[in-house]
Amino acid sequence: MTDATKSTHVLQHQMESFEESCRAADLKLTHQRLEIYRELAKATDHPSAETLHKRLHQSMPTLSLDTVYRTLTTFEQHHLIKKVETVDSQAHYEAQMQQHHHLICDTCKEIMDFQWSSFDxxxxxxxxxxxxxxxxxxxxIYGTCRKCQALKEKKKLE
Amino acid sequence: MTDATKSTHVLQHQMESFEESCRAADLKLTHQRLEIYRELAKATDHPSAETLHKRLHQSMPTLSLDTVYRTLTTFEQHHLIKKVETVDSQAHYEAQMQQHHHLICDTCKEIMDFQWSSFDxxxxxxxxxxxxxxxxxxxxIYGTCRKCQALKEKKKLE
DNA sequence: TTGCAATTAAGAACAGTTCCTATTTACCTT
DNA sequence: AAGGTAAATAGGAACTGTTCTTAATTGCAA
Structure with a gap:
């Protein structure tokens, strides 16, 4: 995954299958649900409810934080998204439902996805x-990402 | 790990090396710290701060929940214990510092340790x-433990 | 033993999440 | 297309898990 966001056509397809799953689960297709899902699906950084709320605030100023929480919980109960296991006090979410694994930077706490099919x-x-x-x-997998490694090297030299 | 608790002699040894680590880290060996560590070290169920506090309350009725939280945080900062990654809202801890992995039951949420040296x-x-x-x-590893599987089978037959 | 910095108990404060209620919305029926 | 209804939402209050504040206590060095 080299890009920070997904291609629009992959996202489009994901939105369509999401809408289908909602109908199958008798979940009403509200504007809020569609936008919250879209925002999570296009993110690659496993955001928290608060982060998603902030991102959506521009385009949806009246969206309440409670709706984000409630909606994410609903999606999770219907297996449309997943809660990511972390040691963080905030819950983090992902829309990626295919088998994958996580890399976590111990410095910036960023979570990256990766594949390891031979392990699978x-x-x-x-x-x-x-x-x-x-x-x-x-x-x-835990470690320090390139970015944070570089920053540490820089600090040492100062 | 077949027993629910460790043998006393293994625990004894663990306590000794813990005390040594505390001295090395300039952490005062208070009664509270020793008892909190001992309680966590002898547990096999990755307890939360609240669970540890409840268990210790019998023998230490004046121990405050805050001391349990503060002490666990101190231990973690000194790499004497670890916070376990979960999707739970409560933080869970373990004193097991050797390389190991986790089995989580999706029903009772119990976390078990296991080894997989060829993967390591x-x-x-x-x-x-x-x-x-x-x-x-x-x-x-996620799944349903034997106990919970048996309970589910029983419910089906009713 | 004394002195002092570190640690503790207790409760207040804080952060993250969920609940409550009145209002609004999706979508089924016609 | 319009109306009815159950579900969903906004906003704020409440709740849960964790951390902070302060005064009293304790471990340990001298």
Missing amino acids: AVSVPEDILQWGAIKNKSIT | AVSVPEDILQWGAIKNKSIT
Whole structure:
């Protein structure tokens, strides 16, 4: 993922399948829901409810923060989006529902998506199968991103 | 890990190295700190501050919840314990600092530790190395544990 | 043992999220 | 196209989890 935002035609397609899922789930297609979903779908940075609210405020000045929270919760309950696991006190969300993993920078806290299909293909160790019914496995990689590494180097030299 | 609690001798050893780390970090060895650490170290369920406070309340009735929060934050800053990534609104902690992974039950939300040394040994895909300096990678497996599976089966038959 | 900086208890304050209620909206029926 | 109705929304109040403030207490160095 080199671009900060998705191509419009990929987003278009994602919006269409979202609308279909809403109809299937008996969720009314309100302006707020469509815009909140679109804003999350085009983001690559796993935003919080507050961040989404700020971004949408320009185009929708009367949108309430509560609506953003309520809408995200509704979407999550219908498996249209996911809550991202973090140690942060704010909840973060993503519209990416395909199998993927996360890179987290310990400095700027930015979360990036990545693929690792050979890992996805392996089955879990024998003894874990004893634990119960496995549904999904995902990796989180921690480290310092290039940007933050560069900043640290710069500070050292000062 | 078959037992719900650790053997006393393993815990003893962990307490000793904890005390050593505190002295090295210039952290005073107060009764509260020792007991909070001991309670977390002997737990296998990744408790929240509130849960730890409840467990300690019997033996330490005047221990304040704030002290539990403050102490856990101090320990975390000194890398003596870790905050666990969850989608929960409460923060969860663990004293286990060796490389390990998590199993999370989607029903009872219980978090279990597990090892996967062959995964630990492999290096990450080439393109991720471009991202920055990798420090650690860990897996979270989601599913339904045996206990909850059994409960669901029981409900179906009713 | 004494002195002092660090730590603590208790409750106030704060941040993030959810609830309450009156109003508005989507969309089904005709 | 217009009306009816259940669902959704805005705004603010309430709630939950966490952190801060202050005065009292405690660990530990001298």
